[in-house]
Amino acid sequence: MLFTNPAAQLKVLIDDRELQQRVKELGEEISRDYQGKNLHLICILKGACVFLADLIRHLPLDISIDFMAVSSYANSLHTSGEVKIIKDLDSIIQGRDVLIIEDILDTGLTLDYLTRSLRTRSPHSLNICALLSKPSRRIKEVNAAYVGFEIPDEFVVGYGLDFAERYRNLPSISVMKKDE
Ligand code: IMP
Ligand code: MG
Secondary structure (H helix, E strand, O other): OOOOEOOEEEEEEEOHHHHHHHHHHHHHHHHHHOOOOEEEEEEEEOOOHHHHHHHHHHOOOEEEEEEEEEOOHHHOOOOOOOOOEEEOOOOOOOOOEEEEEEEEEOOOHHHHHHHHHHHOOOOOEEEEEEEEEOHHHOOOOOOOOEEEEEOOOOOEEEOOEOEOOEOOOOOOEEEEEEOO
């Protein structure tokens, strides 16, 4: 089977239909809130790319998109929450209505750092839209205006999210259980 990995078992947590339904609802909510505005979306690479692609097709607004890539603090020896910007934005955000599109809000360290860093560039407004959130893992309080699903403390893959760069192409969100 295509997605079989002998070292891991995948169990569907949120299927394709539930994802599409919720993304549509988020799109409708965002469209209502930003009616008449020029919305600038910042997609955090790589995990949020699938979510962004589906979400923007539910935004009948005047939008623009940009991408940012950050390194995970998990690769460093300390968990200060400091993240390194690997790819910065192409355009300036000063005076714009900005919405960060992220795959998952886990400890909150990444988005806490990112929002503090982006605020120094003086956007008109700055909000967060995260597809998933694991509230029980939070270290830094992060206020996300839009959250697709709250999930338990499990490692998930699919719909853009990876484990060691794999599984981003799964159409559903699955919990990855390592064999004991
Ligand atoms: P935070 O800084 O702890 O909130 O981490 C956010 C980042 O960690 C996300 O953008 C993901 O790249 C990664 N991450 C956290 N939990 C998961 C998961 O369950 N699956 C895949 N990636 C995850
Ligand atoms: Mg990510």
